[in-house]
Amino acid sequence: MGEPILTLSGVHTHIGQYHILQGVDLAVPRGALAVLLGRNGAGKTTTLRTVMGLWRASAGTIVFDGRDITGMATPDIARAGIAYVPESMAVFSELTVRENLVLAARNGLLDSARVDWICGFFPALRKFWHSAAGNLSGGQKQMVAIARAVVEPRQLLLVDEPTKGLAPAIVASLMAAFLDLKDTSTTILLVEQNVNFVRTLGDSVGVMDDGRVVHAGAMHDLAGDAALQQRLLGLALDAHQ
Numbered sequence: 714m715g716e717p718i719l720t721l722s723g724v725h726t727h728i729g730q731y732h733i734l735q736g737v738d739l740a741v742p743r744g745a746l747a748v749l750l751g752r753n754g755a756g757k758t759t760t761l762r763t764v765m766g767l768w769r770a771s772a773g774t775i776v777f778d779g780r781d782i783t784g785m786a787t788p789d790i791a792r793a794g795i796a797y798v799p800e801s802m803a804v805f806s807e808l809t810v811r812e813n814l815v816l817a818a819r820n821g822l823l824d825s826a827r828v829d830w831i832c833g834f835f836p837a838l839r840k841f842w843h844s845a846a847g848n849l850s851g852g853q854k855q856m857v858a859i860a861r862a863v864v865e866p867r868q869l870l871l872v873d874e875p876t877k878g879l880a881p882a883i884v885a886s887l888m889a890a891f892l893d894l895k896d897t898s899t900t901i902l903l904v905e906q907n908v909n910f911v912r913t914l915g916d917s918v919g920v921m922d923d924g925r926v927v928h929a930g931a932m933h934d935l936a937g938d939a940a941l942q943q944r945l946l947g948l949a950l951d952a953h954q
C-alpha cells in the first residue's frame with residue numbers, strides 16, 4: 714500500500730467533560746479505500762469529526778498530505794482537500810438535485826465535465842436532476858450527499874456509515890460507485906458497520922474500541938481470520954452473509 718495521505722498520531726479528543734478519543738493512531742494509505750470498523754460508541758464518528766476540525770484534538774497530531782492540519786479551522790481543512798459526508802445525509806430536501814450540487818460548488822458554478830463524471834457512477838442523479846432531493850429514496854439521497862462532497866476535486870473523502878438503513882441493491886450500487894471513485898485516485902476513509910459489504914471493498918482496515926485503534930492492517934488479513942474478527946468485533950463476518 715502507498716504512503717499515508719492521512720496520519721493520526723496519539724490523537725485525543727474531549728467533548729465537554731468526556732474524554733472520547735484516547736490516543737488514536739491511524740494511517741490512511743494514499744489511493745486506498747480504508748475502512749474504520751468498531752462497535753457502537755467506539756469513537757469512529759468522533760475520529761472523522763476531529764480530522765475535519767469539527768472537534769478540536771486536545772493532544773496529538775493530524776497530518777494530511779504532508780501538512781499538519783491539527784487545530785486548523787474546518788473551512789481551511791476542506792480547502793486543503795478533505796471532504797466529509799456525515800451520517801445524517803446532509804441534503805437540502807426542498808432543492809433539486811442540481812441545486813444541491815450548485816450550492817456545494819465553488820462560486821456556485823457546476824463544471825459540466827465534473828457533473829458527467831459524477832453521474833457516471835451515480836446515474837440516478839441524472840434521472841432526478843430536476844427533482845426535489847426530498848423526494849428521492851434514502852440511497853439516492855446518500856448519492857446526492859456524496860456527490861456534493863466531490864463536486865469539487867478532493868484528495869480525501871471521509872464518509873460516515875453510508876449504507877445505514879439502505880436496501881441491499883442500493884448498497885451494491887453505492888459500493889460500485891466507491892470503487893469507481895477510488896479508481897479516480899480519490900482516497901476514501903469509510904466508517905461502516907456492514908462488515909460483509911466492506912470485506913471485499915476495503916484495502917486497509919482499522920478497528921476502534923474505547924476511543925483507540927486496537928487493530929490496523931490489510932482488510933484481506935482481517936476478512937480471512939475468523940478468530941481475529943470474533944475478538945475484535947465480537948462477531949464473525951461470515952455470519953453476515
Ligand SMILES: Nc1ncnc2c1ncn2[C@@H]1O[C@H](COP(=O)(O)OP(=O)(O)OP(=O)(O)O)[C@@H](O)[C@H]1O
Binds near residue numbers: 728731733756759
Ligand atoms: N456531543 C457529544 N457529547 C457527549 N458525548 C458524545 C458526543 N458525541 C459522541 N459522544 C460519545 O462519544 C463516544 C463515541 O461516539 P462516536 O459517535 O464517535 O462513536 P461511533 O463509533 O461512531 O459509534 P456509532 O457506530 O454508534 O455511530 C460515545 O460514547 C458517545 O456517546
